[in-house]
Amino acid sequence: MIEFQQVAYSYGGGELLTEITLRLPPGSFHFLTGPSGAGKSTFLKLCYGELHPTAGRVTVDEADLRKLSRDGVALIRQRVGVVHQDCQFLDHLPLAENVALPLTVTGRPVSESDLGDLLAWVGLKPLSDHLPPQLSGGERQRAALARAIIMAPDVILADEPTGNLDWEMSLRLLTLLIELNKMGKTILIATHDMNLIRNAKSQVAARVLRIRDRRVQLAGSDL
Amino acid sequence: MIEFQQVAYSYGGGELLTEITLRLPPGSFHFLTGPSGAGKSTFLKLCYGELHPTAGRVTVDEADLRKLSRDGVALIRQRVGVVHQDCQFLDHLPLAENVALPLTVTGRPVSESDLGDLLAWVGLKPLSDHLPPQLSGGERQRAALARAIIMAPDVILADEPTGNLDWEMSLRLLTLLIELNKMGKTILIATHDMNLIRNAKSQVAARVLRIRDRRVQLAGSDL
């Protein structure tokens, strides 16, 4: 699905990430950890082409992200749902429309009942009419996750999706992601929450990627 | 220090918080928990007057926040350091200036060495020159904490200050807050991280406030 070949990335100073060669096969479930500022968000941005590697190449389904046209990148993003760490919404549209936005911008019909089910699952159904600035921090994160999966994407990348959520709600979202994984979706979650990782591992064959010394490595069983 | 008397708050729909009567005495250390959307951020906003209660009154050092002049509120805020959940910075100023901003806007001198020490403690010293949009999620949170305590305020309110931080860094910040508490500062931290609360309790006489059924209650020993 997503493949890194000898990828390095630098924001201009020294190299932040280097020598990354790995594959996220279809249907896999990965966690990504590492200390704050290690480059987790950067890694995710490389996956969906917000950033281009300074060396090596990133391919999604064999397509080199750097060589794709702008519309090609847009098409990839329609197949990759992303929960950004600083989730941004259109502040003038109510929550429900924001969640349905990926459908709207690609001209697809919005199924009222699917949207309602999804909002209910993340506990935002009563807030459908609220504008994003009226949401709490955790509610924004849940809305971002809902927006990321409404297109039924093949890949879901989530950057710290539970940072502002209580444990119960975190588990609820994890369950949702595990269900999606069982349906064949590829999942990659950047998180600091070791409990979440442990809990996931008990339910699914999740692997953990760890950023250490500017490299992304598969963590052993030391969790 | 901060006192709630029969406070209720509503954003316009039903009441979100109600019948809150409590006191945060000087030098106390409190955690605030509750599920996402329970009203933690709202409670904190009541403490420093970003929101005014729809019933009852909130006083800081016997001064009713609602009756204070605008400059009076500004003065209170100079004595109350706040880490907002969605930390906002001035995007055109480098990190160090952003952290020193509370001093700048009140015309106080900025001690280069104090600022350096503080930045070093939160692990941002090498990033002093970076602009806020160039920071990672966790780095922003640490910067926000640094900005909240640079004025050596009497009260520190932190809204989910470790949501994007790894465990080690969280402990580091906790240590900083405990040190400040030992110097007599009043601390109130809204968080979902039970491990953090447990860890703090082992070092300091921290009490836990829990929002349940629209009320803020002192949690028992059930942690």
Place this chain on the structure above:
Amino acid sequence: MSRIFAFRRSENPADRIVPPSGFTARLTSFTAAAMAFLAVFALALSLASGKLAARWSEALAQTATIRVSAPAAQMETQVAKVLEILKQTPGVASARALSLDEQKKLLEPWFGPDLPIDALPMPRLIDLRETAQGFDAEGLKNRLEASVPGAVFDDHSAWRKPLVAAAQRLRTLGLVAILLIAGATAAMITLAANAALAANRPVIRTLRLIGARDTFIARAFVRRFTLRALAGALIGTAAGMGAVALLPAANEAGGFLTGLGFTGIGWLLPLTIPPLAAIVAFLATRTAAFATLKGLT
């Protein structure tokens, strides 16, 4: 949920991705309105000064007079000689000796109708009309002096020329004014569209990140901003035309100088302003939108 249904009912859902209001939104409409208002006035000014210049040029057709004094017997030959010279002078459009009756009429204000004109040693007057290029007055004077010493050249241009020049300059001023306002209008609308788009950068960024295509995003913004500029310019033009119509009418002054106002088909001219404003807004927003998008991966 009602909002969502409204959304779904709406003709063009893409339109809703553009924030509907606020200062940056009003900026484009208001700028277009204010500048259209000014443009209407500039247009009126330009038309009025153009008309004025045309009338003056007409009224002040470039003329001169030659007075021929001669003994009665030689008069006809002398006059014929002068006319011959004039015919050969480049820049003279036409020349004509006045009849005695005409001369009498000219003198009436001074002598009354009963002047015994035949008894007087009346000189003959020759009226000549310049072409637009004018002629060399000094040269003509010299030539006349040499061949017809009794002919005196009276060049009225001393006081007429400046008036014609003034008319021409007024026309130029009108044109300069309209060009300036048009340029400023275009610049201001471009600037407003750019500022509004800059304010919407987060929206554009969010849309791009969730997989919207460039053309979709650009089209929505371009459509909205063009419509805003068009609406603003329509309002400004209407207000300007209303204000011009309310100005005191020009006719009372006898029509020599038309006032600031449109007449007849002239009223259609300001109606070109809104489409032009819309075109400017369209191009400016399009360029700005694609420039913003280029800056986003």
Place this chain on the structure above:
Amino acid sequence: MSRIFAFRRSENPADRIVPPSGFTARLTSFTAAAMAFLAVFALALSLASGKLAARWSEALAQTATIRVSAPAAQMETQVAKVLEILKQTPGVASARALSLDEQKKLLEPWFGPDLPIDALPMPRLIDLRETAQGFDAEGLKNRLEASVPGAVFDDHSAWRKPLVAAAQRLRTLGLVAILLIAGATAAMITLAANAALAANRPVIRTLRLIGARDTFIARAFVRRFTLRALAGALIGTAAGMGAVALLPAANEAGGFLTGLGFTGIGWLLPLTIPPLAAIVAFLATRTAAFATLKGLT
């Protein structure tokens, strides 16, 4: 760290809290510049049309002529009678009988200098000058007919009045133009300041939350925006004055119509534009800043 030291060295650290660049920042400067440029032209236009109007009014001083025909013996009495009547006519500023020499000079263009004027039954001419209010020509005509039948009133106003009216209208147009541009300038600067401030709302909110006082925040923004408007207006004014100076000079036309340009002390007039723009920006930003702050707790 160098940036921080620069910060600390800076005269007024408060200034740094205002974002330094970007479209919204340029908006204010550019708007001020563009509108100042237009204002300079409007001012030049207004001055030119004012001057033009004044010259015309002067050149076309409202005059009329009365021709008195009478037997030589009665001539003096008749003329005196007419002068007496004119003295009593309201609206007549002055009246004067022309001397014979003056009359001869008037006739020179038609008869040459050798006219035996004494031998002719010459009527006498009386020149009169109206006051600004003018007089009742019909009434005067009737009165003259009744008491001095030999007097014929020739009112030149038929062709002079429209010219004077035109001059007056030009003056009005110039004034209207400058008022419009001034109004539009103020409106545009206000709008630009508001838009820029709206774009800075997050900055203001953040500052307020960390304990900055309203006056501190407002002062920083007001200072910055006023300076921006001033700088923009200075550039626009300079450009406008340069452009006006480059326009073809007016003098060649003989001075009857001054062209678009400033003369002498007139060059100081456009220099009032930048301070006025700054004042408008100051008031607009101040109002907008405090309104924004009022909206924040």
